[in-house]
Amino acid sequence: MAKLNDVVIKIATVNGTGSASANGLIMKSLFRMGIPVVGKNYFPSNIQGLPTWYEIRVTGDDYQCRSDRVDVMVAMNAQTYARDLAEVIPGGWFIYDSTWPRNTQLGRDDITIIGIPLSRMCNEHFDGARARILMKNIAYVGALAAFLAIDIDTITELIEETFADKKHLIASNMEAIKLGFDYARKNFVCPLPSKVAAMDGTKGHIIIDGNTAAGLGCLYAGATVGAWYPITPSTSLMDAFRTFCAEYRVDPETGKRTYCIIQAEDELAAIGMVLGASWNGARSFTSTSGPGISLMSEFLGYAYYAEIPAVLFNVQRCGPSTGMPTRTQQSDIISCAYASHGDTKHVLLFPADPGECFTMAQTAFDLAERLQTPVMVLSDLDIGMNDWMVPEFEFDEKKIADRGKVLSAAELEQMESFHRYLDVDGDGIPYRSLPGVHPKGSYFTRGSGHTKYGAYTEESSEYQDVVDRLLLKWETARSIVPEPEIEFSKFNKAAILSFGSSHGACQEARDRLAAQNIALNYCRVKSFPFSASIKEFIQQHEVVYVVEQNRDAQFRALLMLDSDADPSKLISLLHYDGMPLNAGFVVRRVLEEIAKGQAA
Amino acid sequence: MSYISKPKIQHPNARRNKLGLTSRDYEGAVSTLCAGCGHDSVTAAIVQSVYELNIEPHMLAKMSGIGCSSKTPAYFASQSHGFNSVHGRMPSVTTGANAANRTLTYIGVSGDGDSLSIGAGQFVHAIRRNLNMCYIIENNGVYGLTKGQFSASADIGSKPKKGLPNQQEPIDPVSMALSLGATYIARSFSGDKEQLVPLIQGALMHKGFALVDVISPCVTFNDHEGSTKSYAHTRKHYHNVVNADFIAPAEEIKTAYDEGSAMSVELHGGSKIVLRKVDKDYDPSSRASSFKYLRDRFNAGEIITGLLYIDEARNEMHDLMGNVDMPLSQLPLETLNPGNKELKKILSGYR
Numbered sequence A: 001m002a003k004l005n006d007v008v009i010k011i012a013t014v015n016g017t018g019s020a021s022a023n024g025l026i027m028k029s030l031f032r033m034g035i036p037v038v039g040k041n042y043f044p045s046n047i048q049g050l051p052t053w054y055e056i057r058v059t060g061d062d063y064q065c066r067s068d069r070v071d072v073m074v075a076m077n078a079q080t081y082a083r084d085l086a087e088v089i090p091g092g093w094f095i096y097d098s099t100w101p102r103n104t105q106l107g108r109d110d111i112t113i114i115g116i117p118l119s120r121m122c123n124e125h126f127d128g129a130r131a132r133i134l135m136k137n138i139a140y141v142g143a144l145a146a147f148l149a150i151d152i153d154t155i156t157e158l159i160e161e162t163f164a165d166k167k168h169l170i171a172s173n174m175e176a177i178k179l180g181f182d183y184a185r186k187n188f189v190c191p192l193p194s195k196v197a198a199m200d201g202t203k204g205h206i207i208i209d210g211n212t213a214a215g216l217g218c219l220y221a222g223a224t225v226g227a228w229y230p231i232t233p234s235t236s237l238m239d240a241f242r243t244f245c246a247e248y249r250v251d252p253e254t255g256k257r258t259y260c261i262i263q264a265e266d267e268l269a270a271i272g273m274v275l276g277a278s279w280n281g282a283r284s285f286t287s288t289s290g291p292g293i294s295l296m297s298e299f300l301g302y303a304y305y306a307e308i309p310a311v312l313f314n315v316q317r318c319g320p321s322t323g324m325p326t327r328t329q330q331s332d333i334i335s336c337a338y339a340s341h342g343d344t345k346h347v348l349l350f351p352a353d354p355g356e357c358f359t360m361a362q363t364a365f366d367l368a369e370r371l372q373t374p375v376m377v378l379s380d381l382d383i384g385m386n387d388w389m390v391p392e393f394e395f396d397e398k399k400i401a402d403r404g405k406v407l408s409a410a411e412l413e414q415m416e417s418f419h420r421y422l423d424v425d426g427d428g429i430p431y432r433s434l435p436g437v438h439p440k441g442s443y444f445t446r447g448s449g450h451t452k453y454g455a456y457t458e459e460s461s462e463y464q465d466v467v468d469r470l471l472l473k474w475e476t477a478r479s480i481v482p483e484p485e486i487e488f489s490k491f492n493k494a495a496i497l498s499f500g501s502s503h504g505a506c507q508e509a510r511d512r513l514a515a516q517n518i519a520l521n522y523c524r525v526k527s528f529p530f531s532a533s534i535k536e537f538i539q540q541h542e543v544v545y546v547v548e549q550n551r552d553a554q555f556r557a558l559l560m561l562d563s564d565a566d567p568s569k570l571i572s573l574l575h576y577d578g579m580p581l582n583a584g585f586v587v588r589r590v591l592e593e594i595a596k597g598q599a600a
Numbered sequence B: 001m002s003y004i005s006k007p008k009i010q011h012p013n014a015r016r017n018k019l020g021l022t023s024r025d026y027e028g029a030v031s032t033l034c035a036g037c038g039h040d041s042v043t044a045a046i047v048q049s050v051y052e053l054n055i056e057p058h059m060l061a062k063m064s065g066i067g068c069s070s071k072t073p074a075y076f077a078s079q080s081h082g083f084n085s086v087h088g089r090m091p092s093v094t095t096g097a098n099a100a101n102r103t104l105t106y107i108g109v110s111g112d113g114d115s116l117s118i119g120a121g122q123f124v125h126a127i128r129r130n131l132n133m134c135y136i137i138e139n140n141g142v143y144g145l146t147k148g149q150f151s152a153s154a155d156i157g158s159k160p161k162k163g164l165p166n167q168q169e170p171i172d173p174v175s176m177a178l179s180l181g182a183t184y185i186a187r188s189f190s191g192d193k194e195q196l197v198p199l200i201q202g203a204l205m206h207k208g209f210a211l212v213d214v215i216s217p218c219v220t221f222n223d224h225e226g227s228t229k230s231y232a233h234t235r236k237h238y239h240n241v242v243n244a245d246f247i248a249p250a251e252e253i254k255t256a257y258d259e260g261s262a263m264s265v266e267l268h269g270g271s272k273i274v275l276r277k278v279d280k281d282y283d284p285s286s287r288a289s290s291f292k293y294l295r296d297r298f299n300a301g302e303i304i305t306g307l308l309y310i311d312e313a314r315n316e317m318h319d320l321m322g323n324v325d326m327p328l329s330q331l332p333l334e335t336l337n338p339g340n341k342e343l344k345k346i347l348s349g350y351r
C-alpha cells in the first residue's frame, strides 16, 4: 500500500460536539493542497449524543466515491470504540484519546494503535467545558496534520479565513492544532507511510454539496416561488435558496423581495402552492424527500392531467416509511415515475453530483415549462448533503431559458378563440395562457375529464382524445430530455448501466475490472422517459449490469416498462444498506455474476 | 372596452358596468346542480357582486376544491381563469397563485366538507398567513356530491334523511376563523341575496383573508324536517346582527345612518363598508366579545349572520414578508439571475 495521496481517514465522534468544522478543515486543507478528496458524513437522525462518522478519502486518482477501506481511524467516541477498531484494514492506524485508560481487552496486533491524550491536553490549555470539547476536535486535526503531512500553512490560512470576524479565536484554534501536531511529532514517527503531498489536481474545482448547488441552480433559473415542508435530507436545499435570495433578490431601492418562500403546513400544501404559482406563470418549486412525494401524489396526477409545470427536488433517503432518514438510497424511482393514481407518468432527472444539481435545476424548469408537466429531480442524501469536489459551475448567459408555449396578450387578442388543450403543433404540447393577461385566454383548469377544448366531459372518445395526446407529449419529452452519458467500444459485449450517485463507484469499478481484463461499456442515464439511445445501448449488449441503490431493482423495472428492454439481459447489482455506494461492491458483484456463468 | 369571446344573447338595453360589461358577461356555463340547490343562489350573488364591482374578468381568479359547491366557479365569470383543484386543497393552490401574482382578485369557493374535514388544515393555514382572498364556504351540513353523508358542520341533533341524528360537536368555520385571526368574517344565507351581495363585495375588496360562510341548503340530502341546515330551519333561526352596506369608491354614503350603531370601514382601493349594528351589544372589532356573543347565541339555537368581524389594519401575506408590489410571475427571468461574474464570486467561497 503506502501509495502517495491514497489514504482513507475516518473520524468517529458524537454528534453535537462540533466535530463538523474540524472535519471540514481537514477536507479543505487537502483540497487546497491540490489533492482530490471525497468527504462522506454518516450522521444519526438525532440532534445530540449519538455516534457520527466523517470519512475523508484522499484520492490522487480523482475517484468520485467513497472507498471500501479505512486506513486511519480517529476514534473519539468510546461508545463505538470496538467497531471502529475492527474497521481499520490490516497495516492501518488507530488513533485514540489516551486521557483515559483504554480497554486493553480490545486490541489488534495487525494495526498500529496510537494514543494521544487529547482531552488532558485541552483541559490543561483551555477554559470552559464547551471550549475544551471544541478544541479537542481541532487538536486531532493537528495530530493528523503531523501523521499525514498536511501542510500547516494551509491549515493556518483556513483558520484565519474562518475566524476573520472573530479574530480572538484564531490563536486558540492554532494553539489546539499545535498541541496535537507537536505531541504526534514528539512521540511517534511522522509522517506515516500513508501520507499526502501537494499536487495539482483540484484546479478549477470547488467543494460543495448538492443541496446548496440545487438551491443556487434555482436562483439562476429564475425561480421566484419556493414552497416546502422541512424533511431530511432536503431541508438544506430550500435553506440555500433562501440564503442566496437574501443576497441577490432584494430590491436595492425598496428593500423588498423578488422571491417568496413559503414554509407550508405539509407537503400536500407545498405542492399545491407550487401548482398555483406555476399556473400563474412563476417558476416555482419544492424540495422534499420520499415521504413528501407520497403525500404529494394526488396533486402530481392533477398537474400531469391538467398540464401544469412544476419542479420538485426529491432528495432521496432510505425507505420504506420513515426508514433511515439520514441514510442514502435511490429507492423512489417507481414512486416518482408513476406518482398518483390513474395512467400517470412523470419526467425525471438524475443528477450524479452537485454540478448536475446546479445545471439540472435549470433544465428542470425549462422542461417543466416546455412540457407543461411536473419534472422531478431525483437527487439523494449522498449527493445532497455530502461535500463533493466538482468542477466550478458555469452559467451560460447567452442561453435563453425555455418558457414554453405561453400566449401573450397580443397573441390572444389576435386569436379567433383559444382552446387550452388543442394540439396545434402536432407535438402533443398545447398552448397555455396565464391568468391576468387577457380575457380571451380564460379557461377552466380541472382534474376531471375534459375535452381538447377544455370543457368538462364524460364522453369516452373526448376523454380518450386528451389522454392519447398526453402520450404523444410523452414521446416529445423522450426526444428532448438530457441524453445519457455513454462509453462504448464494439469489442465489449457487457456493460454497466447506472444513474445518479452510483456513477462514481461504477467508474472506479470499471477501472478496477479493466485492470483484471474485464472491460465493460458504460451508460449513465440522466433522465426519464428513456431516450432511444438507451434502448439501443441495451440492444447492443449481451449483458447489462444495472447498478442501483434499492432492494427491488426499481430502475431495471422501469427500463423494462419504458424502453421494452429484454429482462434476461438486465442483471441487477443492488446496494441498499443506506451507505453510499463504493466501487468494491460493484467489482465483487460483477465478478460473482461472471462466476455464475454470465459471459462478460 | 369589452371582451366578449363568445356571442351571448344580450338585451340591447341591458345595464352595463363601468367596463361596458353586462351582468351576463359575468355568468358562466349552465349549472348542473339540483334545482333549488342553495349553491346556485350563491353563484347568482357572486355574479352580481363582481359585475357591480367592475372587476375586469381576466383579473379575477376563481379557485375551488371538490364538491357540488366547488363546481360552481364553472357557472360564473366565464371570462375569468378558474382552478378547480383537488378535494380540500384550494387554499394551498390559491396561496401559490397569490404568491406568484398578487394583483389578481381571488375568489375561492368551497364546501363544508372541502374546508372543514379533508381541507381543514389548509383552511386554517391560509387564515394564519392572512392570504388576500375572498373565501366562500357554501355550508349545507352534508357532503352533497357523495350523496348526503354528514359533514363536520352538522349540528348536534340534526337528523339525516335516513339513520340516526348527528351526535358530534359541529365545527363552526366562523368561530374557527375568529380564533385563528382571520381579518374579515361574515356569515350569510343563500336565501338572502340582499345581505349576501355586499358581504361578498366587502370580502373581495378586503385586503387579507375574508371568510364568507354561507348557509346554502342541499335540497336533495339535507332540506327535510329535523335538519338544522334546511331552508325552513335557517329562515326561522337566522338573525342578522350586523348589516353591511358596500359603498363603491367615489360613491357617496347616501343613507342617513344612526350615530352609534353605524361604523364605516375603508377597504382596499377606496371602497367602504358601512356596518349597521342591529344588536347594539355586538362589537365587530373585538375578537373576544364576538366570540362570546356567537357562542352564547349558538347555544340558544340562533344562527348569527352579518359582518361579524373586521380588521383592515393587519398586513396580508405579501406585506408580512416584505415582497415587491409587482407580480413575481412578471419579473423578467434575465433580471432574476445574478450572472456568471457573480457566480464566480459566490463559488470562490467554496474553495
Ligand SMILES: Cc1ncc(C[n+]2csc(CCOP(=O)(O)OP(=O)(O)O)c2C)c(N)n1
Binding pocket: B066, B067, B068, B069, B070, B087, B110, B111, B112, B113, B114, B115, B138, B140, B142, B143, B144, B145, B146, B151
Ligand atoms: C381525495 C378525495 N376523497 C374523496 C373524494 C370524494 N368527494 C367528492 S366531493 C366530497 C364531499 C364534498 O362535500 P362538500 O365540500 O361539503 O361539498 P358539497 O357537495 O356539499 O357542496 C367527497 C368526499 C374526493 N373527490 N377526493
Ligand code: SF4
Binding pocket: B032, B033, B034, B036, B037, B038, B039, B068, B069, B140, B144, B145, B217, B218, B219, B220, B221
Ligand atoms: S346534491 Fe345537494 S349540494 Fe349537491 S347539487 Fe344537489 S342540492 Fe346542491
Ligand SMILES: [Mg+2]
Binding pocket: B067, B111, B112, B113, B138, B139, B140, B141, B142, B143, B144, B151
Ligand atoms: Mg357540503
